[in-house]
Amino acid sequence: MSPTVTHGHPGGREKMGWGSRLTDPISIIIPPVAMHTAIILVLSVIAVFVIQRFLDVRRVIRTITHSRSSGHRFFALSPASFLSRRVPHIPGIAKGRNALMRLKHREFQEVGWDGFMVVSAWPRAEAALTLADASTIKEVTSSRARFPKPVHRYKFLQLFGGNIVASEGDEWKRYRKIAAPAFSERNNKLVWDETVLIMEDLFKNVWHDESVTLDHALDITLPIALFVIGVAGFGRRVSWQDDVGIPAGHQMAFKEALHEVSTHIILKVVVPEWALGLRKSWRKVALAFKELNQYMLEMVQARRTAEKKDERYDLFSSLMDASEGDHGEALLKDSDLTGNIFIFLLAGHETTGHTLCFTLGYLALYPDVQERLYQEISRVSGPGSMPTYEDMNQLSWAMAVFYETLRLLPPVVAIPKESAEDTTLTVGNLQEEKATIVVPKDTQIVLHVYALHHNPRYWEDPLSFKPERFLGDWPRDAFIPFSAGPRACIGRKFFETEAIAIMCAIISKYKVEVKEEPEFANETFEERRARVLGSKSGLTTTPIRVPLAFKRR
Numbered sequence: 158m159s160p161t162v163t164h165g166h167p168g169g170r171e172k173m174g175w176g177s178r179l180t181d182p183i184s185i186i187i188p189p190v191a192m193h194t195a196i197i198l199v200l201s202v203i204a205v206f207v208i209q210r211f212l213d214v215r216r217v218i219r220t221i222t223h224s225r226s227s228g229h230r231f232f233a234l235s236p237a238s239f240l241s242r243r244v245p246h247i248p249g250i251a252k253g254r255n256a257l258m259r260l261k262h263r264e265f266q267e268v269g270w271d272g273f274m275v276v277s278a279w280p281r282a283e284a285a286l287t288l289a290d291a292s293t294i295k296e297v298t299s300s301r302a303r304f305p306k307p308v309h310r311y312k313f314l315q316l317f318g319g320n321i322v323a324s325e326g327d328e329w330k331r332y333r334k335i336a337a338p339a340f341s342e343r344n345n346k347l348v349w350d351e352t353v354l355i356m357e358d359l360f361k362n363v364w365h366d367e368s369v370t371l372d373h374a375l376d377i378t379l380p381i382a383l384f385v386i387g388v389a390g391f392g393r394r395v396s397w398q399d400d401v402g403i404p405a406g407h408q409m410a411f412k413e414a415l416h417e418v419s420t421h422i423i424l425k426v427v428v429p430e431w432a433l434g435l436r437k438s439w440r441k442v443a444l445a446f447k448e449l450n451q452y453m454l455e456m457v458q459a460r461r462t463a464e465k466k467d468e469r470y471d472l473f474s475s476l477m478d479a480s481e482g483d484h485g486e487a488l489l490k491d492s493d494l495t496g497n498i499f500i501f502l503l504a505g506h507e508t509t510g511h512t513l514c515f516t517l518g519y520l521a522l523y524p525d526v527q528e529r530l531y532q533e534i535s536r537v538s539g540p541g542s543m544p545t546y547e548d549m550n551q552l553s554w555a556m557a558v559f560y561e562t563l564r565l566l567p568p569v570v571a572i573p574k575e576s577a578e579d580t581t582l583t584v585g586n587l588q589e590e591k592a593t594i595v596v597p598k599d600t601q602i603v604l605h606v607y608a609l610h611h612n613p614r615y616w617e618d619p620l621s622f623k624p625e626r627f628l629g630d631w632p633r634d635a636f637i638p639f640s641a642g643p644r645a646c647i648g649r650k651f652f653e654t655e656a657i658a659i660m661c662a663i664i665s666k667y668k669v670e671v672k673e674e675p676e677f678a679n680e681t682f683e684e685r686r687a688r689v690l691g692s693k694s695g696l697t698t699t700p701i702r703v704p705l706a707f708k709r710r
């Protein structure tokens with residue numbers, strides 16, 4: 158394909174193999190000499206860039222190398238970069254797609270330590286510390302000043318305004334103080350009672366008290382989670398029937414807008430505003446953002462103008478109370494309100510919906526675990542009846558089933574932190590040896606939830622589903638689906654309450670089985686398990702397809 162003559166002497170043009178002077182637009186615009194010069198210039202710039210980067214990487218390696226350290230691994234593309242997550246695994250270049258879920262604890266075993274530095278050259282020369290050591294992780298999570306949240310990594314969560322998840326320092330303290338009362342014991346009881354109503358509505362008005370088969374259990378678990386956070390968090394009661402309509406003044410239903418936004422949030426960050434109009438699917442995402450913002454502002458407006466302000470203790474009321482001073486002055490901006498409303502809808506919806514879906518999948522695959530759960534519920538509240546919030550402490554098997562699901566399939570696969578100072582951390586290994594890692598200021602730190610949850614130092618037979626490991630004594634520091642320390646999930650009890658209520662409601666009335674499909678009739682148990690529990694990475698670990706049959710008991 159290369160042109161045979163590009164040296165610019167007049168006679169050379171006739172020999173060009175791909176068109177005459179008149180038909181070669183590039184030659185008309187750029188004379189061959191200029192083209193050559195341009196190419197040489199570009200190559201020189203690339204060469205200077207590569208050499209500079211190489212030197213930068215060497216400098217980074219020198220700052221972290223230490224005689225007693227656990228060493229480092231090199232990947233040209235940073236595993237946290239957008240690019241690395243789009244390409245397959247290429248040794249030395251990219252860890253590839255779904256690396257954390259795919260590799261679990263394997264990489265740490267290859268390195269021989271439960272913590273090591275990953276050095277990369279793109280997008281910048283840097284070293285990031287990756288950890289799967291329970292006591293080192295505890296040290297990091299318990300010291301917010303030494304290891305704060307790298308808020309610049311959470312920019313995509315600030316699209317609707319500042320919020321509790323994507324903030325640090327005094328701003329975070331203020332948001333946390335406002336939100337804390339909404340996660341009190343009083344509100345947890347509200348969560349339980351509202352969840353029971355939502356489940357009764359589903360069984361009676363959608364399933365008509367009959368057996369049903371679902372192609373993907375997520376089709377009910379996501380709406381359930383959304384309805385619970387909607388009513389218990391925001392006083393917005395939605396029933397299964399009236400959620401389908403689009404209210405006047407809107408072009409999209411609330412549920413759809415939230416789903417679109419949470420599924421395509423990264424797109425909104427990556428694609429510039431003007432380009433969102435270029436494709437139909439992108440236009441839908443842009444519309445969803447606009448619609449959701451409008452829904453949230455309407456919620457704020459409706460509460461502000463309500464005649465009688467009910468005595469409520471939910472999250473929304475706490476936010477609204479904090480937004481106005483005693484004399485009606487604004488203490489929180491509208492964007493603070495929408496930012497936090499959005500983050501609570503998101504945090505309280507996706508993580509929960511996905512975990513419920515995986516848990517139902519496990520119960521269908523392990524009928525003995527499900528039977529033990531049914532027996533526990535029957536013992537606590539009588540056959541076919543629903544326990545109350547006060548019974549929750551007696552449902553230890555139910556909690557163990559959820560914890561084992563969260564250990565194997567944590568929604569948040571990695572938690573980022575950074576070092577605020579030059580420091581060192583100590584990590585261990587299977588041989589119970591210790592190594593010191595030099596951690597310069599501004600080093601990115603990754604708490605590798607998947608690897609920690611599959612680390613054989615803490616979990617016997619880590620790949621197996623065994624809820625019984627959560628009865629009695631278990632290694633609490635090696636279990637961080639909700640993170641740990643002061644920045645741990647504020648909604649943990651909210652989740653546990655609604656999850657147990659939902660599971661009790663389902664299992665007391667229905668037997669859950671994997672949907673029979675002729676094309677999978679001959680698969681082994683392992684194949685079936687891999688199919689039903691297949692997951693992909695999204696904003697949180699996402700079930701691909703969990704097809705289930707719910708049979709009336």
Ligand code: HEM
Pocket residue numbers: 321322333386390500501504505506508509512567568569572573637638639640643644645646647648649651652
């Ligand atoms: C299975 C359910 C859940 C899981 C696995 C989960 C997990 C997590 C994790 C890992 C964090 C720390 C994130 C980070 O450091 O970047 C977090 C924070 C948070 N979660 Fe959850 N979460 C769940 C349910 C909920 C629910 C139901 C709510 C609200 C109703 C909620 C609200 C929050 C909030 C507001 C934060 C930020 C806390 C702070 O920074 O002070 N989460 N969650």
